Amino acid sequence: MANERQPGPRKDEATNTEFVGHEWDGIEELDTPMPRWWLWTFYATIVWSIGYVIAYPAWPMIDKATEGVLGWTSRGQLAEEMSAAELARADVRQQIANTPLERLPEDSTLLAKAVAGGRAAYLVNCVQCHGSGAAGSQELGYPNLNDDDWLWGGDIRAIEYTLTHGIRQPGADETRQSQMPAYEGMFGTAELNALTDHVLSLSGLADPSTQGAQLYEQNCAACHGPGGEGDRALGAPNLADAVWLRGNSREAVAQQILNPRMGMMPKWEGRLDPVTIRMLAAYVHSLGGGERFVDVAADPEVEVDEQP
Numbered sequence: 001m002a003n004e005r006q007p008g009p010r011k012d013e014a015t016n017t018e019f020v021g022h023e024w025d026g027i028e029e030l031d032t033p034m035p036r037w038w039l040w041t042f043y044a045t046i047v048w049s050i051g052y053v054i055a056y057p058a059w060p061m062i063d064k065a066t067e068g069v070l071g072w073t074s075r076g077q078l079a080e081e082m083s084a085a086e087l088a089r090a091d092v093r094q095q096i097a098n099t100p101l102e103r104l105p106e107d108s109t110l111l112a113k114a115v116a117g118g119r120a121a122y123l124v125n126c127v128q129c130h131g132s133g134a135a136g137s138q139e140l141g142y143p144n145l146n147d148d149d150w151l152w153g154g155d156i157r158a159i160e161y162t163l164t165h166g167i168r169q170p171g172a173d174e175t176r177q178s179q180m181p182a183y184e185g186m187f188g189t190a191e192l193n194a195l196t197d198h199v200l201s202l203s204g205l206a207d208p209s210t211q212g213a214q215l216y217e218q219n220c221a222a223c224h225g226p227g228g229e230g231d232r233a234l235g236a237p238n239l240a241d242a243v244w245l246r247g248n249s250r251e252a253v254a255q256q257i258l259n260p261r262m263g264m265m266p267k268w269e270g271r272l273d274p275v276t277i278r279m280l281a282a283y284v285h286s287l288g289g290g291e292r293f294v295d296v297a298a299d300p301e302v303e304v305d306e307q308p
Helices: 036-055 074-098 101-106 108-125 156-165 189-201 210-219 250-258 274-286
Strands: 019-024 027-030
Touching: 074 108, 074 274, 101 108, 101 156, 101 274, 108 274, 156 274, 189 210, 189 250
Parallel strands: none
Antiparallel strands: 019 027
C-alpha cells in the first residue's frame, strides 16, 4: 500500500540528495543530478544539430529538401564521383581503342581491364541467352562460349566481327550468314537412319554405314567436308568433334537433317560502342576457348578459315 507523501523537501542522510517526493512500498527516488560531462555533451549535440540543419539539406519539402548554406547534396557528391570514375575509365578505354585488337593480349594489365569491362557488358547484354556462366543452352540452341569449338572462328578478331555484325541478322549485309537446306521428304526411313548413323560415326558415337557414307558424300560433304571437319568460311559446323549445339541423340541429329533449326544472334553495332564491343570480345576470348590470331597476309601458309 502506498504511503502518504511527506511535506517539504527531504534529503538523504547518506548522500545529502533531495528526494523526488514520492514513495512506493517504502522505496523512494533520489533527485540525483546528471553528470556534468553528460549534460554538456547533450547540450553540444543540440548545438551541432542546429548547425547541421542550417548548413546541410534537412527539412523535406514537396519536391526537394532545404538546400543548406553550404549547397552540398548527396546527389551532387554522387555526380562528382561518377564523373571522376568516368574520367578514369576514359583513359583506359582510349588505350583499348588505340591498341590493335590482336595485340591486346600482349599487355596483361590492359587486357585484364578490358576483360573486366567486357564481363560487365556481358552480364547486361549476353547473359539472357548464353547464361551467367556462358555455358549456353543446348535445348534453346545457344552455344557454349567456354569450350574451344567455334563455328565462325575463335580468335579475338573473329569474335569481335561476330559481335559487331551478328549472325543471320535481318537487314545487315555484313552479318554472319549460313543456311542448311531442309531434307525433309528427300530420304526414306532407312536412308535417314543410315545418314544419321554416319554423321554420328564421325565423332565415334555410332558405327559407320556404307549407305550413309554415300548419302553424306552426295548431300553434306560439300559444306561439312569429307571427314565432317566443317568449314568456318561457310559457317558449317564440325561434325567430327564431341560438341553438339542441338544435341547428339539420334533423334536430334535426324531432326536437324530433316528440318534444321538455324539460330540468330543480334548485331551489337549501333547498340554498343566499338570499345565496349572490343572489351566484350576480350572477355569471351578469355573464357577458355579463345584461339590465337594469325595474320594471313603475314603468314600465307595459314588457312583462310582461321580468320573471321
